[in-house]
Amino acid sequence: MTVATVAVRLLVIIPAFNEQEALGGLLRELHALPGEPGVALEIVVVDDGSADRTAEVARAGGARLLRLCRNLGIGGAVQAGVLLAHREGFDFAVQIDGDGQHPPGELHRLVEVARGAGPDRGPGVGPGVGPDLVIGTRYRDATGFRSTALRRLGSAWLRLVLYAVTRLVISDPTSGFRLYGPRALRLFAETYPYDFPEPESLAIARASGLRVAEVAVAMRERQGGRSSISGAAPIYYMLKVTVAVVLAYLRTRTVRARGPKDGDAAG
Amino acid sequence: MPPAEEYWRLSDGAGNWVFAAVCFAIALVLMRLILRERITLQGSMSFLVFLALLGGMVVFPDITGWVAHALGFSTLANFFFCAAIAALTILHLRALVTLSRVQLRSIALTQELALQQEKLDRLALQLASPERAPPRGPGVPPEPGP
Numbered sequence: 001m002t003v004a005t006v007a008v009r010l011l012v013i014i015p016a017f018n019e020q021e022a023l024g025g026l027l028r029e030l031h032a033l034p035g036e037p038g039v040a041l042e043i044v045v046v047d048d049g050s051a052d053r054t055a056e057v058a059r060a061g062g063a064r065l066l067r068l069c070r071n072l073g074i075g076g077a078v079q080a081g082v083l084l085a086h087r088e089g090f091d092f093a094v095q096i097d098g099d100g101q102h103p104p105g106e107l108h109r110l111v112e113v114a115r116g117a118g119p120d121r122g123p124g125v126g127p128g129v130g131p132d133l134v135i136g137t138r139y140r141d142a143t144g145f146r147s148t149a150l151r152r153l154g155s156a157w158l159r160l161v162l163y164a165v166t167r168l169v170i171s172d173p174t175s176g177f178r179l180y181g182p183r184a185l186r187l188f189a190e191t192y193p194y195d196f197p198e199p200e201s202l203a204i205a206r207a208s209g210l211r212v213a214e215v216a217v218a219m220r221e222r223q224g225g226r227s228s229i230s231g232a233a234p235i236y237y238m239l240k241v242t243v244a245v246v247l248a249y250l251r252t253r254t255v256r257a258r259g260p261k262d263g264d265a266a267g
Numbered sequence: 268m269p270p271a272e273e274y275w276r277l278s279d280g281a282g283n284w285v286f287a288a289v290c291f292a293i294a295l296v297l298m299r300l301i302l303r304e305r306i307t308l309q310g311s312m313s314f315l316v317f318l319a320l321l322g323g324m325v326v327f328p329d330i331t332g333w334v335a336h337a338l339g340f341s342t343l344a345n346f347f348f349c350a351a352i353a354a355l356t357i358l359h360l361r362a363l364v365t366l367s368r369v370q371l372r373s374i375a376l377t378q379e380l381a382l383q384q385e386k387l388d389r390l391a392l393q394l395a396s397p398e399r400a401p402p403r404g405p406g407v408p409p410e411p412g413p
Contacts, residue, residue: 080378
């Protein structure tokens with residue numbers, strides 16, 4: 001299988017909220033990546049209103065820095081990076097969590113699939129035809145870190161909801177390790193969910209006719225900081241995301257059917 | 268058993284005026300908040316109109332009773348509670364729409380501010396030491412090939 005040799009610009013988006021512990025190491029790993037032929041890589045850290053030294057660590061690590069003046073949540077932070085990628089004409093953007101859960105060494109797998117050179121993992125996707133959105137899944141391979149049983153149960157429920165609503169088969173709907181192609185960048189620069197956005201954004205992508213694929217990646221435990229989903233938050237998360245997936249899919253389908261209109265682009 | 272009309276007729280005692288005074292006091296608090304620029308007049312108009320209507324209902328109980336009877340309420344209290352709940356629901360929904368709109372705009376502004384700030388930082392860096400500046404600036408497309 002031949003990989004296209006056209007040079008592409010790739011932006012790595014790292015949303016970070018109080019991630020001073022893990023961010024430095026993550027940036028060093030990214031800078032140490034062997035250059036992929038035909039890929040020009042840039043890194044942007046989106047500091048989501050951190051109270052610690054996240055911004056300083058990002059600057060010291062040689063990354064571009066988008067500093068949000070208040071905490072918007074993961075969705076708002078990712079969308080800021082997507083806006084940057086879209087405005088500056090990047091071909092692809094990859095989202096990597098600032099806690100170090102996503103090993104930069106796995107990034108090439110997503111890029112290969114996006115460039116149409118990876119295994120066929122989605123409808124309309126195959127050799128030479130890259131998907132618009134590539135999800136790195138931790139559940140297709142037995143290697144690497146696997147989340148807790150409760151999280152896997154939640155993920156299974158969301159898989160079911162996504163399939164029932166959108167007919168999309170995704171093994172890891174909550175994965176934040178994902179690559180956006182040009183069409184996805186255009187779509188998500190306009191509208192992106194702000195609260196627990198991953199499953200909802202899949203529903204939006206599906207309703208918008210984007211090609212979604214997934215590729216097995218190894219993940220690891222967070223390298224520092226604390227998860228935002230703890231305590232009673234998982235219950236709220238499941239309820240909110242279930243409703244959000246249904247509504248996002250219906251709304252996007254409706255908006256598509258009647259054509260774009262002012263005010264419909266709100267996330 | 269008294270006739271139905273008796274149920275929806277309020278007494279002419281001081282109770283009506285006490286309620287009207289409460290409405291007036293709330294309206295005064297609102298006016299004070301507006302004067303101190305804690306809330307806007309534009310956003311508070313619907314609330315002020317609602318308070319005026321409530322006050323009017325107790326100042327003119329006969330008219331209110333006639334309206335309540337025409338709408339099928341046998342007691343004025345029921346009519347009052349239904350009207351108040353409906354009005355408060357509408358006010359709450361209106362506030363929710365406004366709040367959501369403001370929240371979305373605030374998110375968009377926060378993102379825009381960060382993007383512009385980053386652009387400014389890079390320009391400043393470029394001006395300070397051109398040789399240290401990154402090869403591509405924000406908004407600058409890659410250089411075309413030969």
